[in-house]
Amino acid sequence: MTFTTRFAPSPTGPLHLGHAYSALLAADLAARHDGRFLLRIEDIDQSRARIAWEQQIYEDLSWLGLSWSHPVMRQSDRLPRYRAALAQLSALGVTYPCRCNRADIEAAAGAPQEGVPQFGPDGRIYPGSCRDRSMSDASPDDVIRLNMKAALKHLPKLDFTEISEELGGQISLNPEHLVTAVGDIILVRRNMGSSYHLSVVVDDADQAITDVVRGADLFESTQIHVVLQALLNLPVPRYHHHRLIRDDAGKRLAKRDDARAIAKYREDGASPQDIHARLGLTPKP
Numbered sequence: 544m545t546f547t548t549r550f551a552p553s554p555t556g557p558l559h560l561g562h563a564y565s566a567l568l569a570a571d572l573a574a575r576h577d578g579r580f581l582l583r584i585e586d587i588d589q590s591r592a593r594i595a596w597e598q599q600i601y602e603d604l605s606w607l608g609l610s611w612s613h614p615v616m617r618q619s620d621r622l623p624r625y626r627a628a629l630a631q632l633s634a635l636g637v638t639y640p641c642r643c644n645r646a647d648i649e650a651a652a653g654a655p656q657e658g659v660p661q662f663g664p665d666g667r668i669y670p671g672s673c674r675d676r677s678m679s680d681a682s683p684d685d686v687i688r689l690n691m692k693a694a695l696k697h698l699p700k701l702d703f704t705e706i707s708e709e710l711g712g713q714i715s716l717n718p719e720h721l722v723t724a725v726g727d728i729i730l731v732r733r734n735m736g737s738s739y740h741l742s743v744v745v746d747d748a749d750q751a752i753t754d755v756v757r758g759a760d761l762f763e764s765t766q767i768h769v770v771l772q773a774l775l776n777l778p779v780p781r782y783h784h785h786r787l788i789r790d791d792a793g794k795r796l797a798k799r800d801d802a803r804a805i806a807k808y809r810e811d812g813a814s815p816q817d818i819h820a821r822l823g824l825t826p827k828p
Contacts, residue, residue, distance in 0.1 A: 544751065544753055546573060546576035546578030547579045547581060548569040548580055548753075548754050550582055550611075551583040551743070552585065553588070553592065554586055555588065555591040555592055557599060557806055558599070559788075559804050560821065564822045565756060567607065569754075570609050572754060572783070581750055582600075583618070584615060584617045586618050586619045587618045587622075587737050588735055599806060602806075603805040603806060607818065616749075618746065621742070621745075624745055625731075625736060625745060629737075631774075631775055632730065633678050636693060637689055637690050638689060639674055640673065640688075641672075641676070641686050641688045641729075642673060642682070643669075643673060648667055649667070652668075664725060665726070665729060668725070669728075686729050687730045689728050691722050691725060691726055691728070691770070695721060697773075700716075701716040701766075703769050703779050704779075705781075706781050706783045709786070710762060714765075716769060720766075725767060740768060740771060741771065745775070747780060754780055754781045754783060756785065757783075758785060758786075759784045762782075762784040788822065
């Protein structure tokens with residue numbers, strides 16, 4: 544199988560230094576293995592996605608010296624594929640509709656219990672209020688959740704390969720941790736047709752991604768993705784979760800940090816080599 548990496552931004556704001564770091568690492572890793580570097584546009588949230596931001600992604604990455612295979616995959620074109628994956632999960636009896644809003648979940652969660660986490664990689668851990676509902680009872684206003692405990696009954700021991708220096712090794716998943724500290728994650732969000740977790744595992748498989756390069760903030764989410772890959776009989780890529788790029792005060796960069804947007808550096812006269820140096824990378828000669 545051809546060594547393949549990808550960069551998968553959402554067109555909901557400007558790319559910042561953290562995005563540049565992730566894209567450059569992924570492209571360099573592919574180049575070192577004579578492989579492919581792909582670009583994917585994660586635009587399932589059409590309420591926030593903008594064509595102008597997507598166009599700027601292409602411009603910023605090209606300015607950095609990156610190129611990628613075409614055509615570019617766009618998640619908004621792939622809703623039938625996500626529906627098929629959801630149907631596959633539902634056939635296993637591991638999904639259910641949920642009508643709870645944020646206030647309902649907060650109220651049902653009750654007072655924190657000592658030693659029991661309140662939040663996991665998918666946000667507040669869902670207390671299971673709708674877990675007994677049937678998919679036949681689903682309405683367009685519901686989200687669809689994964690019944691984690693039921694899902695694990697279908698699965699053998701789970702693990703994945705992490706190749707980063709900081710976190711590297713064979714990572715085994717703990718079933719009890721998945722139930723108590725991850726919980727019943729959302730597979731389909733309201734008015735979106737999918738969720739990040741469901742889409743990313745389907746897309747990575749369909750693009751034959753062998754190595755996923757992304758920030759360390761997504762390390763905990765990888766256990767969700769490995770569960771879904773196993774349930775859907777999809778291959779598990781290797782993972783490289785890299786360090787996060789932070790500002791001088793140690794704060795993690797986000798899209799709201801427009802002053803550190805790649806476009807802003809370009810406007811101020813910076814060169815691609817300046818960006819490499821700012822990120823501690825060695826530019827290609």
